Structures are given as structure tokens and as C-alpha cells.
Amino acid sequence: MLAEGLYAALEPDCLTVITNTADDLVLLGLTISPDTDSVLYRLAGIFNEESHWGVAGDSFAALEMLKRYGEDTWFGLGDRDLATHVLRTWLLRGGRTLTNATAELARRLGIRARVLPMSDDAVRTKVMTPKGRLDLQEYFVRERHLPPVSRVEFEGLDTARLSPEAATALKEAERIVIGPSNPAISIEPILALAGEVIDSQRTIAVTPIVAGAALKGPTVEMLRGLGREATPVGVARGYRRYASTFVLDHRDAAEAPAIHELGYQVALLDTVMGGQEGRRRLAEEILLL
Numbered sequence: 001m002l003a004e005g006l007y008a009a010l011e012p013d014c015l016t017v018i019t020n021t022a023d024d025l026v027l028l029g030l031t032i033s034p035d036t037d038s039v040l041y042r043l044a045g046i047f048n049e050e051s052h053w054g055v056a057g058d059s060f061a062a063l064e065m066l067k068r069y070g071e072d073t074w075f076g077l078g079d080r081d082l083a084t085h086v087l088r089t090w091l092l093r094g095g096r097t098l099t100n101a102t103a104e105l106a107r108r109l110g111i112r113a114r115v116l117p118m119s120d121d122a123v124r125t126k127v128m129t130p131k132g133r134l135d136l137q138e139y140f141v142r143e144r145h146l147p148p149v150s151r152v153e154f155e156g157l158d159t160a161r162l163s164p165e166a167a168t169a170l171k172e173a174e175r176i177v178i179g180p181s182n183p184a185i186s187i188e189p190i191l192a193l194a195g196e197v198i199d200s201q202r203t204i205a206v207t208p209i210v211a212g213a214a215l216k217g218p219t220v221e222m223l224r225g226l227g228r229e230a231t232p233v234g235v236a237r238g239y240r241r242y243a244s245t246f247v248l249d250h251r252d253a254a255e256a257p258a259i260h261e262l263g264y265q266v267a268l269l270d271t272v273m274g275g276q277e278g279r280r281r282l283a284e285e286i287l288l289l
Contacts, residue, residue: 001038001039001042001179001279002177002179002180002206002273002279002282002283002286003015003017003039003042003043003113003179004042004043004276004279004280005273005276005278005279005280005281005282005283005284006177006283006287007043007113008276008279008280008283009280009283009284009287010283010287012111012112012113013112013113013114015113015114016113016114016115016116016169016173017039017043017113017114017115017116018116018117018118018166018169018170018190018194019033019035019036019039019102019115019116019117019118020035020118020181020185020186020187020189020190021033021035021036021098021117021118021119021122021123021189022118022123022124022125022136022154022157022185022189023035023125023136023137023185023186024036024122024123024124025124025135025136025137027075027077028066028071029089030082030085030086030088030089031085031088031089031092031098032075032077032085032137033088033098033102033117034137035186036102036115036117037054037081037084038053039115040084040102040105040106040109040111040115041054041055043106043109043111043113043115044109044110044111046080046109052216053076054076054077054078054080054081055078055080055081058078058079058080058081059078059079059080060076060077060078060079061079062077062079062082063076063077063078063079074138074141074142075137075141075142076141084105087105088101088102088105091104097120097163098117098119098120098163099116099117099120099163099165099166102115102116102117103115114165114169116163116165116166116169117163117166118162118163118166118189118190118193118194119160119161119162119163119166119193120161120163121156121159121160121161122155122156122160123154123155123156123157123160123189124136124154124155124156125152125153125154125155125185125189126152126153126154126155127139127149127151127152127153127185128149128150128151128152128153129143129147129148129149129150130147130148131143131147133153134147136185145217145218148221148225149221149222149225149226150225150226151226152184152185152222152226154189154192157189157192157193160193161193162193162194162197166193166194167194167197170194170197170198171197173202174202175202175203175204175287176198176199176202176203176204177203177204177205177206177286178191178203178204178205178206178239178242178243179206180206180207180208180215180271181208181216182208182214182217182218182219182222183208183219183223183235183238183239184219184222184223184226184228185222188238191239191242195241195242198242200241200242200243200244201244203242203243203244203245204243204244204245204246204247204267204286204289205235205236205239205242205243205245205246205247206247206271206286207232207235207236207246207247207248207249207252207271208235209230209231209232209235209252210249210251210252210271210272211249211251211252212231215271215272215273231255232246232248232249232252232255232259233255233258233259233262236259236262236264237262240262240263240264243264244263244264244265245264245265245266245267245289246259246264246265246266246267247267247269247271247286247289248266248267248268248269248271249268249269249270249271249272250268250269250270253268256268265289267285267286267289269282269285269286270282
């Protein structure tokens with residue numbers, strides 16, 4: 001995750017990460033924020049790099065007990081991960097906003113950067129597949145992101161508001177970086193809320209596609225299923241309103257002229273982040289643009 005590299009490259013309290021809350025869900029009465037939690041765990045140095053999910057070295061005693069009770073346990077919550085959701089839910093029921101609850105979790109994990117949910121209002125991603133209309137986590141976890149996606153919907157997005165904290169952070173930021181995540185489900189919900197306060201002249205977008213493949217997840221397959229161009233040029237076209245610089249992997253240098261014609265400054269870098277050093281290297285190079 002590029003945020004880890006930025007956290008290492010910057011003074012930690014100079015970094016703000018705005019997370020996508022459209023993939024949040026309520027399960028077993030607990031409010032779960034997968035994107036936010038991944039950022040928290042990564043910045044705290046406890047992320048499970050092997051499973052790309054949850055806390056490293058986690059146990060699953062609670063999950064096994066839920067199975068014994070006959071509950072559906074497709075969403076594999078580890079015990080330490082579960083503790084995060086219990087505390088978040090407790091804070092929310094005590095009157096905290098999602099932003100405040102996240103700040104408290106970050107503080108207790110010793111994270112100096114600000115981790116801000118995009119909104120305190122509920123937004124939920126739904127995807128249309130041959131298996132029906134699925135919650136995003138049902139699609140990713142239960143269905144292992146195998147069914148083709150023909151449409152993406154964001155319930156609640158039309159009435160949700162960008163959080164005041166996120167709005168202030170974007171207005172005051174010296175530099176804004178749109179990370180190399182899936183545009184259709186991870187980035188676009190944030191841009192839909194934050195677009196009016198993002199200064200494109202201060203914003204750099206990083207390609208999520210290198211040599212025809214996604215850096216992570218089913219980005220290419222999903223974009224194609226939605227009838228969109230699954231190339232760096234296609235991604236750049238979608239971000240044109242929000243960014244003035246586009247970071248393209250050097251392996252795709254042939255696409256640079258087309259992206260430049262869209263009005264971008266194009267930076268050719270090695271965007272494939274191999275481990276902590278690779279993430280820091282890319283972050284440092286981006287900060288020099």
C-alpha cells in the first residue's frame with residue numbers, strides 16, 4: 001500500500017489518509033470498515049501480508065465458536081480483528097462519529113498519521129452479477145470476486161456528505177495523491193464526495209494497472225465488465241477532472257503520449273512496490289514530482 005511508503009517517507013504527522021467507507025458493512029451487529037482497518041493495520045505494522053487481510057498472527061477461536069453455534073462464517077474475522085470491530089461499535093454506540101472512532105483506534109495503535117473515513121454517513125457498494133445484487137464484501141470474500149460484474153451502485157452516496165475533517169484536510173494539503181487502487185469501487189466513491197474540494201493542480205494520480213494487469217485485485221476484469229477501458233489511459237481519462245499529474249509505470253511508456261494528450265504531466269516510474277523499501281522508494285519519487 002502506497003500509504004505505508006508515504007508514512008515512512010514523510011514526518012508521520014504530516015500524512016493524512018482518506019479511506020473509502022463504501023465497502024463498510026454491519027455483521028453480527030458489529031460495524032466493520034475493511035478499507036479503514038487495512039490502513040490502520042498497515043500503518044501500525046500489524047497487517048497480515050500473507051492473507052492481505054486482517055492482523056498478522058491472528059487466531060480464530062471466536063470464529064470457530066460461531067461455527068459451533070451454526071452461524072455463517074464466510075467473513076473470516078480473526079480474534080484481534082474482531083476486537084477492533086467491537087471497540088469501534090462500542091464507540092459509535094456511545095455517540096462518536098465514525099471519524100472520531102477511527103481517530104481513537106489510530107491513537108491506541110500508536111499511529112501518528114491521520115486516518116479519516118471519507119464520510120460519517122453510511123454508503124454501501126452493491127455490485128450486479130449473474131448471482132444477483134451482492135454486497136461488495138459478499139462479492140470479494142464469499143464469492144472470491146469470481147462472478148463478472150456488470151454494474152456498480154453506491155447506496156446512500158447521493159445523500160452522504162464528505163466529513164468536515166476530510167474536507168479540511170484536502171483543502172489544506174500541499175499535495176494530494178490518488179493511490180493505485182481499483183477506480184470503480186475504491187477511488188470513485190471518495191471522488192464523488194470530495195471532487196469539489198480537490199485542487200487538480202496539487203493532485204497526482206498513480207496508475208493501478210501495469211503491463212495489462214492490476215497491481216492488486218480484480219481491477220482489470222471489473223473495469224472490462226463495466227464496459228470501461230481497462231488501461232492506464234482509461235484510468236487517466238476518468239481522473240482528468242481531479243489530477244494534473246499521472247504516474248505511469250515505465251513498462252507502459254508507450255501509453256504516455258495518449259495520457260499527455262489528455263492534459264496531464266506524465267511521470268514514468270517503477271510503480272510495482274516490492275516490500276517496505278519499494279513502497280518508500282515510490283513514495284519518495286512521487287513526493288519529488
